[in-house]
Amino acid sequence: MTDGGRSAINPPTPPYQVRHGTAHIDDLDAFLDALGEISTETGAVVQAFDADLVVSETHLREATRLAARAIARGEAVARDPSVEVLLYAAGRRQIDRALRLGVTEGEGRVVVLLADFGGVSGAERQSADLEAAAAGVDEHTSFAPVDPASTLSFDRDRVRELFDIGDRELDAVDGDIADIVRERVALLDVEK
Template identity: 50%
Template sequence: MELLECRLEIDDLDAFVSDLGEIGDRHDVTIQAFDARYVADRRHLERAVELADRAIERGENVARDRAVEILLYAAGRRQIDRALAMGVDEGETPAVVLVDGDGDERAALEAIEALNAFRERTATLDPRDGETLCNFFGIPDTERAATDAGLSALVHERVALLEVEK
């Protein structure tokens, strides 16, 4: 799995998603773009990929498309419409683009090169806005006060709980 941290300027979301799909098909990789404000850290997306792949292998996936299944796990939601809030939208967006070649690192890196036209590369995972993450993942102040776990760990827990709540 490779991550591309960038700032996107999207005029037409449908065309952008179509372009990502074409690049993914051309390089035989899965590509999913996330609004970086809702991504806790790299491990957050790694775990979403692991759980999505496990659901697909078991025939328990909700989405037909692997990229959408990854989005569901990353968002900690089973409803596609609700998970889409974690994706990118039209306008300027701090983004993290996940590219996964299912073990083929070369294919993933080639796909990232093909994505050059869509992005202005910049760090987007740090610093994180804790309030935005807490609101999106439903983490109340009382929960944060009751644990020594960091915010990333609490988000990771939400991703893992999706598997339990099926």
């Protein structure tokens, strides 16, 4: 039985891992180049985020799912799936504004997303070895894994600033900052 082409239009969330840790990044370009090499070697989509700006693992799962859907539909803004995930996670179509969600030089809490877009129509990626990608991040970057509980809190003020969440919006919604961020991720498709 077929799904009538539905899987190409609404593909399932690609297999993924979210890694929690800290990193001391002396040279941002070198750190990002190392992630790019890991991606090339393993086929994984690799994206690093400032943990203070990620409201939950659901935030990243939804960004990954929606990026895969945009790619499968031929509606992606970015050529690279890792950048498309970043755009969705930031709830922005402008790459320069979405980059504010990424890592910066210095010591900080980091969340690294590893995803296998090999099965996503239009992604033009090989199947990924997520375990090898995780090992590569641990071995070839300054990333040091930690218990997820230590990176699952976010900086409310920075998140409110990044996502332009004002007091009036918070007062008007049934939910909290994390709910508003997840809504922004979901609404990015509507804004196209």
